[in-house]
Amino acid sequence: KPLLLYVFLFYWHFLNALFTVEAPQSLYIVEHGNNVxxxxxxxxxxxxxxxxLSVSWEKxxxxxxxxxxxxxxEEDFKSQHSDFRGRIKLLKENLNFGQSLLQITDVKLRDAGFYHCVIGYGGADYKTISLKVKAPYRTITQGIVSTGDNEWKLTCQSEGYPQAEVIWQNGEYEDLTDKSSTSYETGSDQLYRVTSTxxxxxxxxxxxxxIxxxxxxxxxxxx
Structure with missing residues (x-):
């Protein structure tokens, strides 16, 4: 029996040595709200x-x-985490070519992290893939209010991630940041709402x- 167990373990390791999962790209960077x-x-x-064939993607x-x-x-969604419900698709037609393509739609900030792609097909192996999510401060809302006697209150507001610094300059590009005040709020989507005055x-x-x-x-x- 010990000999039989040894032969079985040797054969199992031999199969896994032949079966290798690869990750053509180990890092993906995607903007918040896009697909990846x-x-x-x-x-x-x-x-x-x-x-x-068995395929598993885990975060x-x-x-x-x-x-x-x-x-x-057979697909099994019973154990799928609620964070991903309704946003995940495996492109099954590509499995014939040895490709496990996982699509995440409407990417959230919480989707960032490390994923394991685990494949079982004769042997078994996995690879780790990193996903980073960014949210550039693309749209800036501006406001201006007169407080009297040639004094003005200027406001800039935008949303993004990670937290941004706001720099103020005049037309001669002199730095006025030390005369400003900036506040930060976070919403349920984890984006920072940055308001600077x-x-x-x-x-x-x-x-x-x-800026x-x-x-x-x-x-x-x-x-």
Whole structure:
């Protein structure tokens, strides 16, 4: 019996050594609200036998979140985490070519993290793929209110992620940021709503700029 067990374990490791899952791309960066398709590949060697195929995509958080399961050729959504319900599709026609393509629609900030693509087909293997989600501060809403005696209250507001710094400049590009105040709020979608206000004495024809600087993404948007 010990010899039989040894032979079985050797054969199992030998099969897994032959069966290798690959990730053509280990990092995906997508904008909040867009769609993303992540890919891992596996050897098929001839016509795919769906009944022998199992595919699992899992998100590795503090607790494992099941994203998608195909068990012996049949989809199983019973264990799918509520975070992904209604937003996940596996492009099954590509399985014939040894491609496991997972599509996530309407990407949320909470979707960012590490995913395991696990394939069982004769042997078994997995690869880890990283998903990063960004939300640039594309649209800036501006406001201007006269507070009397050539004094003006200028306001700029925008939403994005991660948290941005707001820089104020005049028409000569002098930095006025230390005269401004900026507040941050987060909504249920985890986006930051950034509101910055500058109160300054000025002629009515002077120009001022507010710049949302996203240090982590190395991006800025100005108005």
């Amino acid at each position: 398709t992540m890919e891992c590949t596996f050897p098929v060697n001839g016509k795919l036998k769906f009944r022998d 590795k958080d503090e607790l494992k979140k099941q994203v998608y399961v195909l068990l012996k050729g 500058l109160t300054i004495k000025s002629r009515i024809d002077e120009i001022f700029y507010c 949302f600087w996203n240090k982590e993404l190395q991006e800025n948007t100005s108005a």
